[in-house]
Amino acid sequence: MTLDLKPMLRGEVKRIAVDYRLTPDEMYGVRFCEDLHACGEVTDNAGYMRLSLSISVPYVAECARCLDEVSGEFREVFERTVVTKGAIDEDKLEESVDEYAVLDEDGKLDVDDEILETLVLLFPKKILCREDCEGLCQRCGKPKKDGDCGCPTKEIDPRLAVLKKLLDNPEK
Structure with missing residues (x-):
């Protein structure tokens, strides 16, 4: 989903709501049963914009120790400061990629990239059926x-x- 933030940049609105679904690809052998649900907003806070999102997606995976099927739901809340391209040094932007979301030249923000990046970075790499699973x-x-x-x-x-x-x- 691409958000058009030009009205916010012109000062016409202070808040833009985000509520949609996204189909993530399989990753690390994890299948996502349904679409990822993203809900949140972009707000204008006295000169800087803030993206706040809550994401959730049900998944099915294998236990890393005993290979039994495990079902669960990944939930995460994250925030990013929205900046225009060139407003922040490229080196600093690369160092703190999880702090900033960058607008393109047209004043649009690709929310999908932010969501998928968060999913890849924060999704557990090792899923267990139980904490005390002894394995095989x-x-x-x-x-x-x-x-x-x-x-x-x-x-x-x-x-x-x-x-x-x-x-x-x-x-x-």
């Missing part, structure tokens, strides 16, 4: 939450196997 057995691949699989818990380094035999048979 390293030997057989059975989920540990289903109970003991019977695999030995200790694995002896093959280089020390001879010493293990000595400890098992001390009489020899």
